[in-house]
Amino acid sequence: METFKIIMMATLAVVMIISAIMAVLSKEMPLAILASGAISLLASIFFLILASPDVAMTEAAIGAGLTTFLFFIILRKTEQNSHEDKK
Amino acid sequence: MVSPFYILIVGLGLGFLLGMTGKKQAALTNMLTLFAMAFFTGVSLHWIQGLYTGAFQPSMVFSAGFKPPFSISLFLGMHEAVISLMINVLGLISVWYFREFLLRDSKPLGAVLLVMFMGLNMLVFTRDLFNIFVFLEITAISMSGIILMNDNHHAHAAGFKYLLASSLISAFYLLGAVLIYFSTGSLYLDDILTMKSAFAPMALIAVFLMVIAIVIELKPFPANGWALDVYEAAHPGIGAIVSGAVTTTMLFLLNKILVLGSDKIYLLTASVGALTFLFSNWMGLQQKNPNRLLGYSSIGQVGLVLAILGMKPVLGDGVEMIGFGVLLTHFLAKAGLFWLSGTVKGSSLESWAILRNNPVILTIFGIFVFALSAFPPFPSFYAKWELIIGLSGTGNYLLIALILLGSLFEVIYLFRWFGIVVKAESEESDSGIEWGKAAGPALFALALLAGGYFARNYLSAPDMMNFIPLVAVVVLWVLDFMPAWAKNTLLLAMVGIYSWFYLPQYSDYQLIFGIIFMAGAVLTLLYGYSEKGKRPGFYPLTAMMFAGLIMLVEATTLFGFFFAWEVMTAGSYFLILRGKKSQPHALSYMLFSFGGALLILAGFAMAHAVTGLWTLDALVMDSPLSPVIFIMLTLGFLTKTAAIGLHIWLPGAHSEAEADVSPMVSGILLKAGVYGLIVLFMRMGTQYIGGVDLMVILSWVGILSALIGNLMAAMQEDMKRLLAYSSVGQLGYILFGLSMMSNLGWLLAISGAIMHFLYKTMLFQAVGGVYSRTHDRMMYRMGGLIFRMPMTFIVVLIGIIALSGVPPLSGFAGKWLSFNAVLQKEYYLQGALAVLAGAVAFLYLFRLIHAPFLGQLKDNLRKVKEASLWILLPQYLVIAVIMAVSTVPGLLLERIGKLLAKTFPDGGLLWVDSKIPFGARTAISEYGYWNGTYVMLVTIGIFGILLIVQLLMQRNNKKVGQFNIVYSGERPSTPETTHHAYNFYAHYSKALGFLMVPLAERFWTWISERVHDIAHQLRQLYNGNGQVYLMHIMFFFLVCYFLINGGF
Amino acid sequence: MGEKIVYAIIAVFIMLNYGFLVNGVIRRIYARVGRRIGVPIYQMYIDLFKSWGLRTNIRHGTMFYLGPIFRLTGGIGLFLFMPAVYGLALFTNFSFSGDLLLLLSFQFFGTLGMALGASESGHPNSAIGVTRGLAQMTAVEVPFILAIMAVAIQYDSLSLTEIIAQQQGGFLNWTLFTNPLATAAALLAMLGAMMRAPFDVVLAPQEIPIGPPTEYHSNYMVFLQSNRAIFPLAKSILFMNLFFGGATTIVMMLVKTFILLMWPVLVGVSFPRFRVEQSIRWFLRVPMIIGLLGIAYVHFFLK
Amino acid sequence: MNLTIDKIALLLGMSLMLIGLWGGFTQKNLLKIILSFSIFDTGLNILIVALGYLPGRTAPIIDGSAVTPENLALVAIDPVPQALVLTAIVIGFGTTALLLAYALKLNQHKKSLDINQFTDLKW
Incomplete structure (x- = not known):
């Protein structure tokens, strides 16, 4: 059980790190934002396992939810701005 | 006692409430914000009053009855109360200052301001490490919010950089706070403190993280690019808050947390602070944007406080008061300056010239600049004194050097700016100053003065000064609206x-110099009656200079001496600055004086460290350090006496000053340096370094000053410049005399000082009289003025006969004494040069009388009138004195000789009654003798007989017209071509021009250019890219980490 | 005191007349060197009476009027402040008023007054002459003072009487022999001080007709000529006292001063003229070095 | 190497922080920089929680059975760091939001999100 947990956590960590690298490197902004949201989401799983359910909840709601949402809004607005400029 | 939680509640509650109001309730919002800030201020005042009277004791307050870590724990003591008062007053004024934005915009600025000041207050009170993190973030976020509300895209860019930086900083802090919790199990500062001795390695790292986070928050070099941008671009009101309130809070916070740190961390803080102070001020040299300049200055000042706080393990708890002195000055002056900046349109230093349309605002500006430069009577002055004294006691000379160099740089740009404001051409003439906006600066300027008054109480040096002379300054300042003659009479x-x-009550040297200074005041003030109008500002400044001089003479303690020295410097700087084109010269005067003063300060501090005395007798010592102290003090005083190499400020400053200021700064002020040298030499005596007698070096400096000063004087076309260079020469003689350390040498120096005072006062006044009529200073453009201004001519005539040392007038005493002293001391080479210098003096003196007064009268001067009575009166008073001491030299020399016998019992003059009538006294030296009375009588006798003979011999003597001369059978008709006056000694410069190469000027120009080059190179660091700034922070962090944790 | 005044007047009268005659001699020498016959020795008297005889004289202003008086006061004063003949009351003059330094400084009294007077005339040539004179004087001073310093060190005194006293007892006691270097420096300086060729650019008769006194005539000229008679004599008395053992009789004084006066004359007739900057450089080179050597000699060998 | 959960978490947290910093220092797009910082924050939070984790203990929630007020200190994990992280998350969100607002404002002015465009202020 414990070993399984560790393997799962390790896998999760690797995924998160890959997502993080993707988020940083990706040329596509939406993809990057999604990757970052994924990190937060996976982090909340981590928190849960690290016996911090309250932190997990907050991270899921704020980090994965609100932040991602906000990023998308701003992304759209800035794209609109740049778009107007091209016209 | 009102609980500090009310601040939290009111701040947060009202903040949220106001955030929801709309545009329609703008007036109400504004009022509520103002009330809330007033409430904060009132609460702080209430605490201070309560704590001061003992109505309640410093106490700990916990939220909800829990103990930490489950509650917010606030401590309320006197320190906290004072800091919170400062913050809240600034907040109150800020809200007032922002009122138009508050009224105009629908943005919830007021709410954010309230939250922010609440956060700052809490940071002051809280003792909980995690709360600190929360409030740090609250202030950072609200600060960025305020910046975001500005409609200025530069400010937005700056705010973005700021926010990025602060997220990095808060991460450091958070990690630190968490680690300390894991290590000690507590977040409560006082609990943790009890465990300090048993800190685990993790705790040490935790403390480092927290400290470094707050240090970075305080904008250390080089991790501060973001802050500079905020200062430059954000609204000046924000600049005031950041520079004043935020910085103050952070410093207080740092001081709170630093106690957890090891000595290493303290040392790191001190080094970072000192380097920041140095480099920030250095880079400020190149800055042309006033707000960014203020930013550099803010960063520098905060660095200084950091350095001071970091010295706590070395200097003890006293550093907190010192740091507070600097901080208070910085807080008041910087906030005030930022607010003033808001009233100035335009973003160049020149645009501030608008301030001078309003004397009150100009005064306020001046107070800020002088306070920042640590002049008396401001708190920073006392802090500087205490700091340097303290550091010197612990032998931290490197730190002293860094700090002094930094403050010199700061003074350079501050006074360059001040000079521009007072003097530069301004395009706008209307004074668009809003009084509403000036209220804050005015209040803070007053607070600075009050702060200075209180700062004195914390002085460790016994302070036995007579402050009465300063009363005159205040009185005249208040009465400045009166006409000039009234103020003149009053003074x-x-x-x-x-x-x-x-x-x-004076005695000895005090008496001599006291008389010089007071008589000088009388003479120059008599001249002052010739000025009409109000002369705004002139009298308080004159009073300040003379107050400084007389306090200098009265000073018995090191502190008193330095205090007086600075007062005198400030007063004279202002006086010089009043001249029409004197701005660059006043600046260089200030820089040299300030540099000199710093050396004096350092020298005094080291002397005190060696002997432990506070009186001037601290200089009496025998220690390996004494040659160093001697050199520093001597250099300090030599800047004032304008010894060659340090003289380049003098010609400009003395010649560009106003007509009656020139005699003050030349005839009188220079003697302060002489007095300083006397005080020094009396106590330290001859010093050797590596077996070299420093006095011999000084004698060469003196003699070269004399020679080169005189040579330069002979080459001037401008009569005031000529006299100015002549002062360099004369002071060179005085230095030469002092350096001989013998009875005759000092007799030469002291009588020389008195004579120089008389001659220069008289000649500068005469020249001033000429200028008042001709409005010209170029000698070759004049000519023949003897026909128009005979009274002035007589003055100059007497002056030059006396000054050139031709018997029978008193100047000969100097020659006679110097030759005797030289023989006695075996200074033959110097003696030969002294003679050459004396002969050269003849050249410039003749020029001074020939070019303007003799020769051909120019057409435009035909209607010139004699100088006014008030100008002539003091000159003739001087002549009377000169004639008296020429006829009876013993009047002066014998008395001085008696005084000198106390210091140098051997080798003095012997005074005997001669056998022949009148009982005239003959001076007898080791080598020769001299009876001034007989010389005078014989000369007058021969002259009188010959005059009678001539009167009898002449026939039909009549005066002829101007051009009636034998001129190759022609009658010249233009005075211009017939008046030989321009480039008078061309042949001389051909022969000895190599001595007149302006080496000193080149040297200082080279230094100045290099310093500015380096400043320019350094500031390339700040390339404007927020990411680069982040990397600076990271880099700074890593370097500090490795420094603390022992290497790579 | 009264007796001293009478003596002084007599001494001045003697020296004036002697000076006139010597000047006549010098002019003749110059003429002979130039293969002319020259003026009679008493020519100076003729000139004086002629100048005095002018029916009018003009003035350009007060300083102009006083200039020659200053000049002559300087000449007579210089003479009167030193003992001309050692041990003779008649020629001890007012030497009790001051020592050697008084003499050195008092030389400039006349120079200054004259310069001022000449300047007031508004004649450019006067001013040019004055600047040249002053400039040259500064350079001449240095070797001269060095020599004086050497003498003062040697005799441990600045009192001229004392210096003469120490040179008594045979010509080998003269400074000339005890300290030849100082004497040489002083004699070279004397060339400049006497304003004869090659250092006569101050007067430069060809370029700026007689320099400073350009505008002077009539009774002014009488004063200036009188000064020209007594001032060089006074200077040579000074040299005599310093370097040539002084004089114990009037005749010895007259002879020694005459010989000393011939020194610049002899140099003068055989050299062309220096420009001002050349003479400044020259004086600050050769004579100054000799003067310094003189001091070194005294300091290291005679003490 | 004996991997445990908290060690993995520690490593993960550090890696995320480093990646976040790397992104923040190298990316030129403002949004990317902000994104990188939020990854950095997440990493920091994981790190803190991991540091406070004690293997074998449960969450500090008094449920009446496993964890009671009496045995809280023995059975449960210290709740304080969690509270801290909780606060930090909220504050981090605030910062991110504000940074985004800045990005928007800056974008409105220069029509660009390249950080190199915003270097008007320098020296």
């Missing part, structure tokens, strides 16, 4: 009364 009366009561 004259004050000088008279003061002299009447105090001069009889």
Whole structure:
């Protein structure tokens, strides 16, 4: 059980790190934002396992939810701005 | 006692409430914000009052009855109360300052401001490490919110950088706070403190993280690019908050957390602070944007406080008061300056020239600049004194050097700016100053003065000064609206009364110089009656200079001496700055004086460290350090006496000053340096370094000053410049005399000082009289003025005969003494050069009388009138004195000789009654003898007989017209071509021009250019890219980490 | 005191007349060197009476009027402040008023007054002459003072009487022999001080007709000529006292001063003229070095 | 190497922080920089929680059975760091939001999100 947990956590960590690298490197902004949201989401799983359910909840709601949402809004607005400029 | 939680509640509650109001309730919002800030202020005042009277004790407050870590724990003591008062007052004024934005915009600025000041207050009170993190973030976020509300895209860019930086900083802090919790199990500062001795390695790292986070928050070099941008671009009101309130809070916070740190961390803080102070001020040299300049200055000042706080393990708890002195000055002056900046349109230093349309605002500006430069009577002055004294006691000379160099740089740009504001051409003429916006600066300027008054109480040096002279400054400042003649009379009366009561109490050298200064005041003030109008500002400044001089003479303690020295420097700087084109010269005067003063300060501090005395007798010592102290003090005083190499400020400053200021700064002020040298030499005596007698070096400096000063004087076309260079020469003689350390040498120096005072006062006044009529200073453009201004001519005639040392007038005494002293001391080479210098003096003196007064009268001067009576009166008073001491030299020399016998019992003059009538006294030296009375009588006798003969011999003597001369059978008709005056000694410069190469000027120009180059190179660091700034922070963090944790 | 005044007047009268005659001699020498016959020795008297005889004289202003008086006061004063003949009351003059330094400084009294007077005339040539004179004087001073310093060190005194006293007892006691270097420096300086060729650019008769006194005539000229008679004599008395053992009789004084006066004359007739900057450089080179050597010699060998 | 959960978490947290910093220092797009910082924050939070984790203990929630007020200190994990992280998350969100608002404002002015465009202020 414990070993399984560790393997799962390790896998999760690797995924998160890959997502993080993707988020940083990706040329596509939406993809990057999604990757970052994924990190937060996976982090909340981590928190849960690290016996911090309250932190997990907050991270899921704020980090994965609100932040991602906000990023998308701003992304759209800035794209609109740049778009107007091209016209 | 009102609980500090009310601040939290009111701040947060009202903040949220106001955030929801709309545009329609703008007036109400504004009122509520103002009330809330007033409430904060009132609460702080209430605490201070309560704590001061003992109505309640410093106490700990916990939220909800829990103990930490489950509650917010606030401590309320006197320190906290004072800091919170400062913050809240600034907040109150800020809200007032922002009122138009508050009223105009729908943005919830007021709410954010309230939250922010609440956060700052809490940071001051809280003792909980995690709360600190929360409030740090609250202030950072609200600060960025305020910046975001500005409609200025530069400010937005700056705010973005700021926010990025602060997220990095808060991460450091958070990690630190968490680690300390894991290591000690507590977040409560006082609990943790009890465990300090048993800190685990993790705790040490935790403390480092927290400290470094707050240090970075305080904008250390080089991790501060973001802050500079905020200062430059954000609204000046924000600049005031950041520079004043935020910085103050952070410093207080740092001081709170630093106690957890090891000595290493303290040392790191001190080094970072000192380097920041140095480099920030250095880079400020190149800055042309006033707000960014203020930013550099803010960063520098905060660095200084950091350095001071970091010295706590070395200097003890006293550093907190020192740091507070600097901080208070910075807080008041910087906030005030930022607010003033808001009233100035335009973003160049020149645009501030608008301030001078309003004397009150200009005064306020001046107070800020002088306070930042640590002049008396501001708190920073006392702090500087205490700091340097303290550091010196612990032998931290490197730190002293860093700090002094930094403050010199700061003074350079501050005074360059001040000079521009007072003097530069301004395009706008209307004074668009809003009084509403000036209220804050005015209040803070007053607070600075009050702060200075209180700062004195914390002085460790015994302070036995007579502050009465300064009363004159205040009185005249208040009465500045009166006409000039009234103020003149008032000051004259004050000088008279003061002299009447105090001069009889003086003795020895004090008396001599006291008389010089007071008589000088009388002479220059008599001249002052010739000025019409109000002369705004002139009298308080004159009073300041003379107050400084007389306090200098009265000073018995190191502190008193330095205090007086600075007062005098400030007063004279202002006076020089009043001249029409004197701005660059006043600046260089200030820089040299300030540099000199710093050396004096350092020297005094080291002397005190060696002997432990506070009186001037601290200089009496025998220690390996004494040659170093001697050199520093001597250099300091030599900047004032303008010894060659340090003289380049003098010609400009003395010649560009106003007509009656020139005699003050030349005839009188220079003697302060001489007095300093006397005080020094009397106590330290001859010093050797590596077996070299420093006095011999000084004698060469003196003699070269004399020679080159005189040579330069002979080459000037401008008569005031000529006299100015002549002062360099004369002071060179005085230095030469002092350096001989013998009875005759000092007799030469002291009588020389008195004579120089008389001659220069008289000649500068005469020249001033000429200028008042001709409005010209170029000698070759004049000519023949003897026909128009005979009274002035007589003055100059007597002056030059006396000054050139031709018997029978008193100047000969100097020659006679110097030759005797030289023979006695075996200074033959110097003696030969002294003679050459004396002969050269003849050249410039002849030029001074020939070019303007003799030769051909120019057409445009035909209607010139004699100088006014008030100008002539003091000159003739001087002539009377000169004639008296020429006829009876013993009047002066014998008395001085008696005084000198106390210091140098051997080798003095012997005074005997001669056998022949009148009982005239003959001076007898080791080598020769001299009876001034007989010389005078014989000369007058021969002259009189010959005059009678000539009167009898002449026939039909009549005066002829101007051009009636034998000129190759022609009658020249233009005075211009017939008046030989321009480039008078061309042949001389051909022969000895190599001595007149302006090496000193080149040297200082080269230094100045290099310093500015380096400043320019350094500031390339700040390339404007927020990411680069982040990397600076990271880099700074890593370097500090490795420094603390031992290497790579 | 009264007796001293009478003596002084007599001494001045003697020296004036002697000076006139010597000047006549010098002019003749110059003429002979130039293969002319020259003026009679008493020519100076003729000139004086002629100048005095002018029916009018003009003035350009007060300083102009006083200039020659200053000049002559300087000449007579210089003479009167030193003992001309050692031990003779008649020629001890007012030497009790001051020592050697008084003499050195008092030389400039006349120079200054004259310069001022000449300047007031508004004649450019006067001013040019004055600047040249002053400039040259500064350079001449240095070797001269060095020599004086050497003498003062040697005799441990600045009192001229004392210096003469120490040179008594045979010509080998003269400074000339005890300290030849100082004497040489002083004699070279004397060339400049006497304003004869090659250092006569101050007067430069060809370029700026007689320099400073350009505008002077009539009774002014009488004063200036009188000064020209007594001033060089006074200077040579000074040299005599310093370097040539002084004089114990009037005749010895007259002879020694005459010989000394011939020194610049002899140099003068055989050299062309220096420009001002050349003479400044020259004086600050050769004579100054000799003067310094003189001091070194005294300091290291005679003490 | 004996991997445990908290060690993995520690490593993960550090890696995320480093990646976040790397992104923040190298990316030129403002949004990317902000994104990188939020990854950095997440990493920091994981790190803190991991540091406070004690293997074998449960969450500090008094449920009446496993964890009671009496045995809280023995059975449960210290709740304080969690509270801290909780606060930090909220504050981090605030910062991110504000940074985004800045990005928007800056974008409105220069029509660009390249950080190199915003270097008007320098020296």
